[in-house]
Amino acid sequence: MTATQIDHTDYRILQLLIEDSTLSHKDIGALVHLTGQAVGARIRRMRELEIIEGYTIHWNPLRIGQNIHAFITVFLSTKSDHLPFQEFAKAHDNVAEVHRISGEGCYWMRVRTVNQEALNALLDELLVYGNYRVNLDMGQIK
Amino acid sequence: MTATQIDHTDYRILQLLIEDSTLSHKDIGALVHLTGQAVGARIRRMRELEIIEGYTIHWNPLRIGQNIHAFITVFLSTKSDHLPFQEFAKAHDNVAEVHRISGEGCYWMRVRTVNQEALNALLDELLVYGNYRVNLDMGQIK
DNA sequence: CGGTTCTACTTTCAGCCGGAAAGGAAATGA
DNA sequence: TCATTTCCTTTCCGGCTGAAAGTAGAACCG
Numbered sequence A, B: 001m002t003a004t005q006i007d008h009t010d011y012r013i014l015q016l017l018i019e020d021s022t023l024s025h026k027d028i029g030a031l032v033h034l035t036g037q038a039v040g041a042r043i044r045r046m047r048e049l050e051i052i053e054g055y056t057i058h059w060n061p062l063r064i065g066q067n068i069h070a071f072i073t074v075f076l077s078t079k080s081d082h083l084p085f086q087e088f089a090k091a092h093d094n095v096a097e098v099h100r101i102s103g104e105g106c107y108w109m110r111v112r113t114v115n116q117e118a119l120n121a122l123l124d125e126l127l128v129y130g131n132y133r134v135n136l137d138m139g140q141i142k
Numbered sequence C: 001c002g003g004t005t006c007t008a009c010t011t012t013c014a015g016c017c018g019g020a021a022a023g024g025a026a027a028t029g030a
Numbered sequence D: 001t002c003a004t005t006t007c008c009t010t011t012c013c014g015g016c017t018g019a020a021a022g023t024a025g026a027a028c029c030g
Helices: A008-019 A025-032 A036-048 A079-091 A116-126 B008-019 B025-032 B036-048 B079-091 B116-126
Strands: A052-059 A068-076 A095-101 A107-113 A130-140 B052-059 B068-076 B095-101 B107-113 B130-140
Touching (some): A008 A036, A025 A036, A036 A052, A052 B008, A068 A079, A068 A116, A068 B095, A079 A107, A095 B068, A116 A130, B008 B025, B008 B036, B025 B036, B036 B052, B068 B079, B068 B116, B079 B095, B079 B107, B107 B116, B116 B130
Antiparallel strands (some): A052 B052, A068 A107, A068 A130, A095 A107, A095 B130, B068 B107, B068 B130, B095 B107
């Protein structure tokens, strides 16, 4: 069995859903020349294959006062710090995304806070587990 | 919450939609003690305020053969490299996200490719504009 | 105090969507 | 050739969404 079993039509449906997941199956069907039910079946299949993991919204953090957007590389010194750090990151509301990484550093994470103070508070908590390097987002290009 | 016009109930609705945008207004209403129609009105308002920018899906690049996920910090030496680099990044299909950053480096970007070779090819192209540091995603924690 | 206005909610209703079930067409293999 | 599988279409019903109309409460003001 190959890694993926998705044809061109599936891929088009996927792209349409990424752009706007409120499109009705019927409308998608009109674009890919299928009935809404056939589109529904393909989408269901992609969910079962875990190509589609869920439905969500695209939202603007700036509009609700989440003014700081930071990329943080975390450096952990001891093995025993990993699990506690992961738990910390999972539990912290301001941590939007966390990845284990290769290369310099152990983890990369995306953090959003209302202001600099809140970011500093988070960084202080982070010191318990290890060191970090911070890059602030100064504007999204893409 | 902030200087913006959104109250705690709006925020809860927002969180619920981020988690699962297929929740019916009615079900959301049951959780925040409103009717489905009232929830619908609040969501509509958040769309008008551009807090909610759109509906999309959460999908898994690995399942369709996008096996490499890398975080790249880009270092540009001369001012004149910035615009060409930005154009390059915008045009390149494998570049999923780009931000101007403060701190070490000039830009941060997220790249997905089918394999190591494709990543190397991209990195070669990148050398035209400046230097870079690569971190490979070894697994998403959150 | 009474009247006006505004905001946010609920109720009601019509139309549309999505999933299930049943059936058809094309490809595959014994 | 027939059986099987896959993928599609058609049909149908329950449930959701959005619009419209009505209601309750707060704020404001003469």
